[in-house]
Amino acid sequence: MQEPTTAERLLIIDDDEMFCHVLDRAMRRRGFEVVVAHDAEQALALAHQQRPTLATLDLKLEHDSGLKLLPELLEVVPECRVVVLTGYSSIATAVEAIKLGAVNYLCKPADADEVLAAFGREGGDPETEVAEQPPSINRLAWEHIQKVLQEHDGNISATARALGMHRRTLQRKLQKRPVRR
Structure with missing residues (x-):
């Protein structure tokens, strides 16, 4: 994804305050307007007020599930492109996130460039490498x-x-x- 020509609004939804701070700063440097929410209630309120065009959503919020929040968020701002981020990745949650409307799913740690690239991918990548060995x-x-x-x-x-x-x-x-x- 190219850096924004006009200030696109990014909503970061994550309960890890340090991660939010780092991603917020990195995305502001790239020209984004950034708002941050640490729970589902705050995220939905900001979505109503700010109408973000992009959002990162942590899968495992402290008291909330990102998978449960995802359809609610897209109901408020259907045009928003959501990338799910998680330190607790699994095939099941990746599939569900995509089914529920996420445009991509990334494992943490992910930096700002990886997040931007995830927003920019429109479809699957047939060049994705297949693992050499099966999972343990x-x-x-x-x-x-x-x-x-x-x-x-x-x-x-x-x-x-x-x-x-x-x-x-x-x-x-x-x-x-x-x-x-």
Whole structure:
């Protein structure tokens, strides 16, 4: 995506204040008007007031789900292009984010140039490299947990029952960073 010719308005929705500060500063340097929200309620209020053309949306907000916020945000500003950012990536959440209207999905850490490139991509990239090795068993387990969690609308107790594990065990697994491939 080219840098804006007129000041495009970017809404950053993330509960990590340091990440917001860094991305805000980097995008302002590139000519964007930036507004920041740290939760769903604040994000929807800013969307109504500011009418952003672009938004970055954290998948896992402190008390909110980015996947639940995404359709609400697009209802307020249907023309807004949303890129979902997350440190907790999974295939299930990537697929759902795109189905719900995100234009792209990026794993954190992502810098301003990667975010800009994600907004600019209109379709899939057939040149994307296929991994040399299949995912590890631990990564497959993480992906399966995320898929079952998604199927149960984020309900930890129902997911734990479906997986045949104790709820607290599942909560501990979910608090950890995802396993690398």
